[in-house]
Amino acid sequence: MVSVLRQLVSLCGAKCANAYSVNHLKGFLQPHQLKVGTPGGGEATIHSARNCLEALPADHVMVKLDFTNAFNSLHRHDMLMSVLSRVPELYAYCYSAYSHPSTLFYGSYIIASKEGPQQGDPLGPLLFCNTSQPLLSSVNSELNLGYLDDVPLGPADTVAFDVADIIQVGGAMGLVLNTGKCHISYFRFLTPS
Numbered sequence: 001m002v003s004v005l006r007q008l009v010s011l012c013g014a015k016c017a018n019a020y021s022v023n024h025l026k027g028f029l030q031p032h033q034l035k036v037g038t039p040g041g042g043e044a045t046i047h048s049a050r051n052c053l054e055a056l057p058a059d060h061v062m063v064k065l066d067f068t069n070a071f072n073s074l075h076r077h078d079m080l081m082s083v084l085s086r087v088p089e090l091y092a093y094c095y096s097a098y099s100h101p102s103t104l105f106y107g108s109y110i111i112a113s114k115e116g117p118q119q120g121d122p123l124g125p126l127l128f129c130n131t132s133q134p135l136l137s138s139v140n141s142e143l144n145l146g147y148l149d150d151v152p153l154g155p156a157d158t159v160a161f162d163v164a165d166i167i168q169v170g171g172a173m174g175l176v177l178n179t180g181k182c183h184i185s186y187f188r189f190l191t192p193s
Helices: 004-027 040-053 075-088 088-098 124-136 159-173
Strands: 060-066 101-108 110-111 150-154 181-188
Touching: 004 075, 004 124, 004 181, 040 150, 060 075, 060 159, 075 088, 075 124, 124 159, 150 159
Parallel strands: none
Antiparallel strands: 060 150, 060 181, 101 110
C-alpha cells in the first residue's frame, strides 16, 4: 500500500513539474524539437520532411537520423546539468530521482539503471528534449527538426558536416547513431547525352 501511494505522489509531482517545465521551455525547444510543447508536433515533423523531400533540388540530400536506445543511453549527469541550467526550479526534484541508479526488477533479476530517463516518467520526453536541444540547435541544415530521438536533416550541402557533428556531440552525451535505422534520400537528375 505504501508503495502504491508513493508512486501516485511521484506521478502527480512529475505531471505538475512537466506542466510547468513545458511552458517554461517551449521557446527554447521550438522550432527545432517538436515533441515537447508543440501540439501535433509529430504531424508537423512528418509534413515538413515530406515537403522538403518533394522540393529537393538536384544533387541535394535529406537524411533521417535515429539514435540507438536513446532514452536508456543519455547520460543522467548531462540531463541534470541541462535542468539546472534551464529550469533550476526543477533541479532538486530531478536530482532526487536521477542522481543515483534506479533499481529495476525483472523476475529474479535486479538491474541498476544508470542512464537516461526512467521508463514511464512523465518528465522523460522533456528531460530528453531539454538535454539534446543544443545538439539540434548547432545543426546548419535548412530542415532541422527533432521528434525525440528522430532527426531529419536537409536539404543542404552541409548535411555531411551536420551528421559528423551529431555523431561527435551526441556521442559525448551517450547518444550513438543507429545506422540500421538512418536513411538518406536524394535525387539526381541526369541530363541526356
